[in-house]
Amino acid sequence: AQSVTQPDIHITVSEGASLELRCNYSYGATPYLFWYVQSPGQGLQLLLKYFSGDTLVQGIKGFEAEFKRSQSSFNLRKPSVHWSDAAEYFCAVGAGGGADGLTFGKGTHLIIQP
Amino acid sequence: GAVVSQHPSWVICKSGTSVKIECRSLDFQATTMFWYRQFPKQSLMLMATSNEGSKATYEQGVEKDKFLINHASLTLSTLTVTSAHPEDSSFYICSAPTGGGTETQYFGPGTRLLVL
Numbered sequence: 001a002q003s004v005t006q007p008d009i010h011i012t013v014s015e016g017a018s019l020e021l022r023c024n025y026s027y028g029a030t031p032y033l034f035w036y037v038q039s040p041g042q043g044l045q046l047l048l049k050y051f052s053g054d055t056l057v058q059g060i061k062g063f064e065a066e067f068k069r070s071q072s073s074f075n076l077r078k079p080s081v082h083w084s085d086a087a088e089y090f091c092a093v094g095a096g097g098g099a100d101g102l103t104f105g106k107g108t109h110l111i112i113q114p
Numbered sequence: 115g116a117v118v119s120q121h122p123s124w125v126i127c128k129s130g131t132s133v134k135i136e137c138r139s140l141d142f143q144a145t146t147m148f149w150y151r152q153f154p155k156q157s158l159m160l161m162a163t164s165n166e167g168s169k170a171t172y173e174q175g176v177e178k179d180k181f182l183i184n185h186a187s188l189t190l191s192t193l194t195v196t197s198a199h200p201e202d203s204s205f206y207i208c209s210a211p212t213g214g215g216t217e218t219q220y221f222g223p224g225t226r227l228l229v230l
Contacts (some may be wrong), residue, residue: 036221043118043207044158044221090157094219101148101160101173102209102219 002027002093006105014113015083021076021108023065023091032094033074034102035065039087047089050074061085086112116142116212120222127198128230135193135225137164137208143188144210148219149181152205164191164208198229 003026013019025031032051036044048059055067065076074091088109092102117140127133137147145166150158162172162183170183180202182194191210195202207224 034219041223043223044209046218046220049218101150101163102158103160104157106157 002103004091004093004105006108008108010109012111016080019078019081023074024072025093034092035076036090037087083112116220118210118220118222120225124226126228133195137191139189139210147191147210149193150207200229203229
C-alpha cells in the first residue's frame with residue numbers, strides 16, 4: 001500500500017526566507033506525486049506534480065519540487081516566502097496519475113513571521 | 115484551471131437524519147469523481163470513487179450503506195450521509211480528474227457537516 005509522510009507538522013519561517021517542506025513516500029512502482037496547498041475556506045489548489053521526466057518540477061506561485069527516487073522524497077521548495085504563503089501544504093501520491101484517488105500526507109502547517 | 119463546486123458549503127443536521135452533498139464539475143466532464151473526508155487538523159482520507167453509470171467503489175473500512183454515492187451525470191456526483199451521527203461530523207471534499215493523459219485532479223471547496 002502506498003503512503004506519504006510529511007515529518008513536519010508545523011514550520012515557521014520569516015518572510016523573505018527560503019522554504020523547504022519535506023515529503024517522503026512509499027510506493028511499489030513509479031509514483032505520481034503532487035503538492036497541494038489548502039487555505040482556510042478554500043479548496044485544495046495544485047501547486048505542482050511529477051509524473052515523469054525532469055526530476056525538478058516547477059509549479060505555480062514560485063514553488064518547485066525535486067523528485068529523488070533514491071531517497072523516496074519529493075520536497076517542496078521556495079526561495080523567498082511571502083506572507084500569503086501561510087497555509088496548509090499536502091503532499092500526495094497517486095497510482096494512476098490524477099486518474100486515481102490520492103493518498104495524502106498529514107500536511108505541514110506553514111506559518112510566516114513578519 | 116478547471117472548477118469543481120460543492121453544495122452546500124456547510125450543513126448542520128440532527129442525529130438520525132440524512133444529508134446530501136453535491137459535487138459538480140462546472141466546465142468539464144468527469145466520468146470519475148472522488149470523495150474524501152478530512153478531520154480537523156488531519157489529512158484527507160479517500161472514502162470512495164464515484165463512477166458515472168456504475169456503482170461506486172469504496173475504500174476499506176468505509177460503510178457503503180452509510181455513505182451512499184450516486185454519479186447521476188458526467189458533471190454531478192452526490193454523497194448522502196444516511197442516518198447521520200455526531201461521529202460523522204467532518205469536512206467532506208470531492209475531486210475530479212480532468213482526463214486526457216497526465217490528469218490533474220481538481221478539488222471542490224469542501225462541505226462541513228456538523229451532526230448534533
